[in-house]
Amino acid sequence: SVTERTYIMVKPDGVQRGIVGDIISRFEKRGFKLSALKLVHATPEHLEQHYIDLKGKPFFPGLIKYMASGPVVAMVWTGLDAVKTGRVMLGATNPLASSPGTIRGDYALAVGRNICHGSDSVENAEKEIQLWFPEGVVQYTNDNEKWVFE
Numbered sequence: 001s002v003t004e005r006t007y008i009m010v011k012p013d014g015v016q017r018g019i020v021g022d023i024i025s026r027f028e029k030r031g032f033k034l035s036a037l038k039l040v041h042a043t044p045e046h047l048e049q050h051y052i053d054l055k056g057k058p059f060f061p062g063l064i065k066y067m068a069s070g071p072v073v074a075m076v077w078t079g080l081d082a083v084k085t086g087r088v089m090l091g092a093t094n095p096l097a098s099s100p101g102t103i104r105g106d107y108a109l110a111v112g113r114n115i116c117h118g119s120d121s122v123e124n125a126e127k128e129i130q131l132w133f134p135e136g137v138v139q140y141t142n143d144n145e146k147w148v149f150e
Protein backbone atom coordinates (compact mmCIF):
# COMPACT_ATOMS: atom_id res chain seq x y z
CA SER A 1 0.00 0.00 0.00
CA VAL A 2 1.02 3.62 -0.39
CA THR A 3 2.49 5.07 2.82
CA GLU A 4 3.72 8.58 1.97
CA ARG A 5 2.17 11.09 4.35
CA THR A 6 1.97 14.86 4.48
CA TYR A 7 1.04 17.34 7.18
CA ILE A 8 -1.68 19.74 6.03
CA MET A 9 -2.94 22.53 8.29
CA VAL A 10 -5.78 25.00 7.81
CA LYS A 11 -4.45 28.25 9.30
CA PRO A 12 -6.51 30.52 11.61
CA ASP A 13 -7.81 32.64 8.69
CA GLY A 14 -8.98 29.52 6.86
CA VAL A 15 -10.87 28.38 9.96
CA GLN A 16 -12.44 31.81 10.52
CA ARG A 17 -13.44 32.12 6.87
CA GLY A 18 -15.12 28.71 6.79
CA ILE A 19 -12.79 27.05 4.28
CA VAL A 20 -12.03 23.96 6.39
CA GLY A 21 -14.66 21.80 4.71
CA ASP A 22 -13.53 22.66 1.20
CA ILE A 23 -9.88 21.92 1.97
CA ILE A 24 -10.78 18.54 3.51
CA SER A 25 -13.05 17.82 0.57
CA ARG A 26 -10.32 18.50 -2.00
CA PHE A 27 -7.94 16.02 -0.35
CA GLU A 28 -10.70 13.42 0.05
CA LYS A 29 -11.87 13.72 -3.54
CA ARG A 30 -8.33 13.56 -4.89
CA GLY A 31 -8.02 10.12 -3.32
CA PHE A 32 -5.91 10.77 -0.23
CA LYS A 33 -6.67 8.92 3.00
CA LEU A 34 -7.39 10.96 6.14
CA SER A 35 -4.99 9.65 8.79
CA ALA A 36 -5.37 12.27 11.56
CA LEU A 37 -7.45 15.37 12.23
CA LYS A 38 -7.86 17.82 15.12
CA LEU A 39 -8.65 21.44 15.96
CA VAL A 40 -5.86 23.05 18.00
CA HIS A 41 -5.20 26.53 19.36
CA ALA A 42 -1.42 26.27 19.31
CA THR A 43 0.96 28.17 21.60
CA PRO A 44 3.57 30.54 20.15
CA GLU A 45 6.28 28.14 21.39
CA HIS A 46 4.73 25.23 19.48
CA LEU A 47 4.42 27.35 16.32
CA GLU A 48 8.04 28.53 16.64
CA GLN A 49 9.03 24.86 16.63
CA HIS A 50 6.88 24.21 13.54
CA TYR A 51 8.47 27.16 11.68
CA ILE A 52 11.98 26.70 13.17
CA ASP A 53 13.63 26.92 9.71
CA LEU A 54 12.24 30.47 9.27
CA LYS A 55 13.49 31.84 12.61
CA GLY A 56 15.36 35.06 11.90
CA LYS A 57 13.26 36.06 8.88
CA PRO A 58 11.82 39.58 9.21
CA PHE A 59 8.26 38.25 8.94
CA PHE A 60 8.79 35.55 11.62
CA PRO A 61 7.26 37.41 14.62
CA GLY A 62 4.19 38.39 12.57
CA LEU A 63 3.85 34.81 11.28
CA ILE A 64 3.85 33.38 14.82
CA LYS A 65 1.34 36.01 16.02
CA TYR A 66 -0.99 35.24 13.10
CA MET A 67 -0.71 31.47 13.55
CA ALA A 68 -1.41 31.79 17.31
CA SER A 69 -4.38 34.13 16.77
CA GLY A 70 -6.95 31.32 16.63
CA PRO A 71 -7.37 27.57 16.22
CA VAL A 72 -5.92 25.67 13.29
CA VAL A 73 -7.05 22.36 11.80
CA ALA A 74 -4.15 19.89 11.88
CA MET A 75 -4.37 16.94 9.49
CA VAL A 76 -2.34 14.06 8.13
CA TRP A 77 -3.15 12.80 4.63
CA THR A 78 -1.68 9.62 3.15
CA GLY A 79 -1.35 8.63 -0.51
CA LEU A 80 0.72 8.53 -3.66
CA ASP A 81 3.28 11.37 -3.73
CA ALA A 82 1.32 13.04 -0.90
CA VAL A 83 3.92 15.71 -0.10
CA LYS A 84 4.50 17.02 -3.62
CA THR A 85 0.88 16.66 -4.68
CA GLY A 86 -0.26 18.44 -1.51
CA ARG A 87 2.01 21.39 -2.37
CA VAL A 88 0.61 21.53 -5.91
CA MET A 89 -2.94 21.52 -4.51
CA LEU A 90 -2.02 24.41 -2.15
CA GLY A 91 -0.45 26.62 -4.82
CA ALA A 92 2.48 29.00 -4.44
CA THR A 93 3.48 30.55 -1.09
CA ASN A 94 2.42 33.97 -2.41
CA PRO A 95 -1.26 33.59 -3.38
CA LEU A 96 -0.82 36.21 -6.11
CA ALA A 97 1.41 33.67 -7.87
CA SER A 98 -0.97 30.74 -7.23
CA SER A 99 -2.97 29.40 -10.16
CA PRO A 100 -6.76 29.46 -10.01
CA GLY A 101 -7.87 25.96 -9.05
CA THR A 102 -5.32 25.72 -6.25
CA ILE A 103 -6.44 26.32 -2.65
CA ARG A 104 -4.48 29.56 -2.26
CA GLY A 105 -5.27 30.60 -5.84
CA ASP A 106 -8.98 30.24 -5.14
CA TYR A 107 -9.19 31.79 -1.66
CA ALA A 108 -6.23 34.03 -0.83
CA LEU A 109 -4.45 37.21 -1.89
CA ALA A 110 -1.82 37.99 0.77
CA VAL A 111 1.28 35.93 1.59
CA GLY A 112 0.72 36.61 5.29
CA ARG A 113 -2.87 35.27 5.08
CA ASN A 114 -2.50 32.26 2.78
CA ILE A 115 -4.99 30.01 4.66
CA CYS A 116 -3.19 26.68 4.66
CA HIS A 117 0.12 24.90 5.22
CA GLY A 118 1.57 21.83 3.51
CA SER A 119 4.86 20.04 4.21
CA ASP A 120 7.65 20.75 1.69
CA SER A 121 9.55 17.42 1.90
CA VAL A 122 8.96 13.88 3.12
CA GLU A 123 11.51 14.45 5.89
CA ASN A 124 9.81 17.65 7.11
CA ALA A 125 6.39 15.99 6.83
CA GLU A 126 7.48 13.27 9.25
CA LYS A 127 8.92 15.90 11.65
CA GLU A 128 5.71 17.96 11.50
CA ILE A 129 3.51 14.88 12.03
CA GLN A 130 5.56 14.04 15.13
CA LEU A 131 5.27 17.64 16.41
CA TRP A 132 1.50 17.95 15.89
CA PHE A 133 0.48 14.34 16.57
CA PRO A 134 2.88 13.02 19.25
CA GLU A 135 0.04 10.66 20.24
CA GLY A 136 0.31 9.05 16.78
CA VAL A 137 -2.12 8.80 13.90
CA VAL A 138 -4.94 6.36 13.19
CA GLN A 139 -4.04 3.21 11.26
CA TYR A 140 -6.83 1.76 9.16
CA THR A 141 -7.50 0.41 5.70
CA ASN A 142 -9.47 2.58 3.33
CA ASP A 143 -11.34 0.21 1.04
CA ASN A 144 -11.34 2.88 -1.67
CA GLU A 145 -7.63 2.26 -2.23
CA LYS A 146 -8.21 -0.44 -4.81
CA TRP A 147 -10.23 2.07 -6.85
CA VAL A 148 -7.72 4.92 -6.50
CA PHE A 149 -4.45 3.04 -7.11
CA GLU A 150 -3.49 0.35 -9.64
Ligand code: DAT
Pocket: 054, 059, 063, 092, 093, 094, 111, 112, 114, 116, 117, 118, 120
Ligand atom coordinates in the same frame (compact mmCIF):
# COMPACT_ATOMS: atom_id res chain seq x y z
P1 DAT B 1 5.04 27.75 2.50
O1 DAT B 1 3.95 28.00 3.51
O2 DAT B 1 4.53 27.88 1.09
O3 DAT B 1 5.78 26.47 2.75
P2 DAT B 1 7.34 29.08 3.67
O4 DAT B 1 7.59 27.80 4.41
O5 DAT B 1 8.48 29.68 2.92
O6 DAT B 1 6.11 28.93 2.66
O7 DAT B 1 6.83 30.18 4.69
C1 DAT B 1 5.89 29.83 5.71
C2 DAT B 1 4.85 30.89 5.81
O8 DAT B 1 5.46 32.13 6.17
C3 DAT B 1 4.13 31.20 4.50
O9 DAT B 1 3.06 30.30 4.25
C4 DAT B 1 3.65 32.58 4.73
C5 DAT B 1 4.77 33.20 5.55
N1 DAT B 1 5.70 33.93 4.68
C6 DAT B 1 6.62 33.40 3.84
N2 DAT B 1 7.29 34.34 3.18
C7 DAT B 1 6.77 35.51 3.61
C8 DAT B 1 7.02 36.88 3.31
N3 DAT B 1 7.96 37.24 2.43
N4 DAT B 1 6.27 37.81 3.95
C9 DAT B 1 5.32 37.47 4.84
N5 DAT B 1 5.03 36.20 5.18
C10 DAT B 1 5.74 35.25 4.57
Ligand code: MG
Pocket: 118, 120
Ligand atom coordinates in the same frame (compact mmCIF):
# COMPACT_ATOMS: atom_id res chain seq x y z
MG1 MG C 1 6.98 25.85 4.32
